[in-house]
Amino acid sequence: MASSVTRRFHRWTVRGARLLLLLAMVSIATVQGCGSGSASQADGPIGADAAVERADVAIPVVDCPALPCLGTAVGVIVPCKPDYTCTQQMVSTTITTRCFTNGITIKETLINGTTSNPGGQAIMAVKKDGAACYSLEMTYADAAHTAATIVYKDGSGTPMVTLAGDSSNTIAVTCPGGTAVPVSPGESCDSALSYLGGFIPASSCIGRTEGVCVF
Numbered sequence: 001m002a003s004s005v006t007r008r009f010h011r012w013t014v015r016g017a018r019l020l021l022l023l024a025m026v027s028i029a030t031v032q033g034c035g036s037g038s039a040s041q042a043d044g045p046i047g048a049d050a051a052v053e054r055a056d057v058a059i060p061v062v063d064c065p066a067l068p069c070l071g072t073a074v075g076v077i078v079p080c081k082p083d084y085t086c087t088q089q090m091v092s093t094t095i096t097t098r099c100f101t102n103g104i105t106i107k108e109t110l111i112n113g114t115t116s117n118p119g120g121q122a123i124m125a126v127k128k129d130g131a132a133c134y135s136l137e138m139t140y141a142d143a144a145h146t147a148a149t150i151v152y153k154d155g156s157g158t159p160m161v162t163l164a165g166d167s168s169n170t171i172a173v174t175c176p177g178g179t180a181v182p183v184s185p186g187e188s189c190d191s192a193l194s195y196l197g198g199f200i201p202a203s204s205c206i207g208r209t210e211g212v213c214v215f
Contacts, residue, residue, distance in 0.1 A: 064189035069175035073134075073152050073160040074195045080104060080126050080133035081197070084206040089213040098205055099213035103129040106202050107215040119143055124202050127215065131155065136199070141166075152196060163193070 059078050062071040082100035089097045094110040104126065111121040119140025126133045132155035141147035147166040153159050162174045171193065172180040183189045 060195055062192040062195070064192045066181050067161070067173050067175055067178075067183075067189055067192070069161045069178075070173070070189065070192045070196075074192065076134050076154050076160065077152070077196060080128045080201075082106065082201050082204050084204055086205040086208055087211040087213045088205060088208050089211060097213040097215045098202065098208075099215075100205070104133075104201070105130075105213065105215050108199075108202050119145060119148070122199075124199055125215070126201060134160070138199075150198075161196075163196075 059075050062074050064070045082098075082104035083102040084100075086098045086100040089099075091097055091107075094112070096108045098106045098108075100106070106127075107123075107125045109121075109123040109125075111123070114120075119142050121140070122138045123135065125135040134155060135153045135157070137151045137153070139149050139151075141149070147164070149165075150163045151159055152161050152163075159176050161176075164172045164174070164180070170182045170184050171190075173183050173189070173193070174180045181189070183193065
């Protein structure tokens with residue numbers, strides 16, 4: 001089950017488009033660790049994302065003048081890519097931590113739906129060598145998960161870029177203080193989105209052992 005989930009959201013994240021399909025793949029099973037971080041080698045980085053799955057890679061140049069915040073976000077996120085070996089701990093039924101051998105630590109948190117927030121949330125927080133690097137907060141618009149929003153924040157909790165998607169192929173991207181800009185598949189800004197990585201860092205743990213991982 002989880003391996004199929006991993007394969008599917010890897011493909012959609014790599015392409016940087018169809019945000020809703022990516023979001024829909026982050027299921028309760030994934031957050032709770034139902035085979036959760038272990039994509040197989042066949043599910044590993046491909047295409048544009050292959051260049052940013054390693055923490056020591058150079059920061060790519062982002063060609064998206066309409067959304068200058070994308071370049072800033074990429075500059076924060078790319079240096080915090082994990083490697084493929086980690087220790088995973090199921091802290092609770094809704095929280096999983098993963099400590100990677102290159103100093104990256106990731107915590108995934110699932111927040112179940114409520115009356116005021118029927119779709120619930122999934123949050124990924126990332127640290128590098130113990131210091132907050134960035135976080136990703138995904139909020140579904142409704143219980144049916146027909147639309148969702150992702151907010152990327154820097155280590156201090158300041159929003160860097162917001163993505164909103166539904167069942168169409170277009171993602172609306174908003175920089176802080178700006179207006180939403182539609183980004184369709186194949187555009188230069190669409191390529192920039194792939195570097196954000198989505199939830200791929202949390203599923204990058206190929207060589208995983210169960211143990212203690214303090215976030």
